[in-house]
Amino acid sequence: MLETKKPVKRYRKKRAESSSDDRAADIYRVAAELIREKGFDATSMSEIAQAVNLTKAGLYYYVPGKEELLNGIVRYGMETIEHGVVVPCQAIEDPAQRLREVVRRHTLLLTQIGGAITILTDEINGLSPKHRRAIVAKKRSYLEFVRETLEILKLRGLLRECTVGLLSMNIFSAILGVARWYRPGGQFEGAEVADEVADFVMAAVLKA
Amino acid sequence: MLETKKPVKRYRKKRAESSSDDRAADIYRVAAELIREKGFDATSMSEIAQAVNLTKAGLYYYVPGKEELLNGIVRYGMETIEHGVVVPCQAIEDPAQRLREVVRRHTLLLTQIGGAITILTDEINGLSPKHRRAIVAKKRSYLEFVRETLEILKLRGLLRECTVGLLSMNIFSAILGVARWYRPGGQFEGAEVADEVADFVMAAVLKA
């Protein structure tokens, strides 16, 4: 996740079941889940602290501030998209296949580590202007990547007749919408949803 | 200590020309816009008061409380959907035509009175459990309406092969996603977007 302190065995009082690798990463993970459920403003530092068995003061030993906490989560989400979607898909030559993989992989990530990626798209208002600009820029370049893929499809006459700018927005709507309702352990598996969303998008994009 | 009393100099500001009757409606409208821009928690009652040229106490003459304010906005949004989408579309016999109109009309409303309808889908967490349940129930029946339309299409062999439950979620994703990016006065007209989203959905739904 993000840089953390030395790997020191802890066993203070209760809890501290080793299992997870390190405390700070734990905190960021739990915080991401809480923030996704209740929203950034509605989630207090005390709540987050309680959720990881700390007092607020104890929490501040690991986290420099609320805004930085959010920033860490968002940056992690962005990196996950970068490594898990953009990089592998840039290697795909066929534009239709590439688009399909973008949609499938992004949706799959959403179902797997929902917290960070959902927050990434929903809570950028809580960020400082500097951090917000950085995130917005990355999102824009991701959008551009998808747009270019659509342009290639258009050139080859494979695209349904439509406005490419609006089409790309619709595609992101379909992907990000999953975060609105999907909950792990529910009726559908992540892979199932990812395939279905990919089918949905491809049917909407390609010429009939 | 220092003298703190201020002179009782006061002046009377001319009231806006609007009649006092729709002052409350004005307030709800402005509040909806503010809340959509900044989020419910991040929008304070003082800000809302300022936006309608009142002090906070003055605002409370018209509004019983923050939660009730949100509830009023959300209920208005729900009624708008009801009268502007569900009722007119229930009268349409042809399932494909009906689905198309649902998507088009809902999207169009989103671009026209974005505030209330966006909040309707994004800020239900701020509601009291009672009010939240009521809204969730209405949303569910709306979803069911769309689902049934899809089932009819399936029976007639017009539906692309897919899971209907997931398809309906994808359709709502496409509609609601517009609220994420659309701003009046931008690059696209509301009607343009509504048609494009409707095309997108129909292409994704119907058998090729």
Add this chain to the structure above:
DNA sequence: TGCATTCTACCGAGCGGTCGGTAAAACTCA
């Protein structure tokens, strides 16, 4: 005058964040 409207002045609760302090683990080095 009486009523509708809007004000000033204030409250308690909860927020993000800090401070001083400390038990126990980890690190020295004779």
Add this chain to the structure above:
DNA sequence: TGAGTTTTACCGACCGCTCGGTAGAATGCA
């Protein structure tokens, strides 16, 4: 090895501030 020292990991108490909300006086209008 073990006494002395430093570091890690945390807590209780508290601070300044803003929030939603209220009491009651002041004002405008019929």
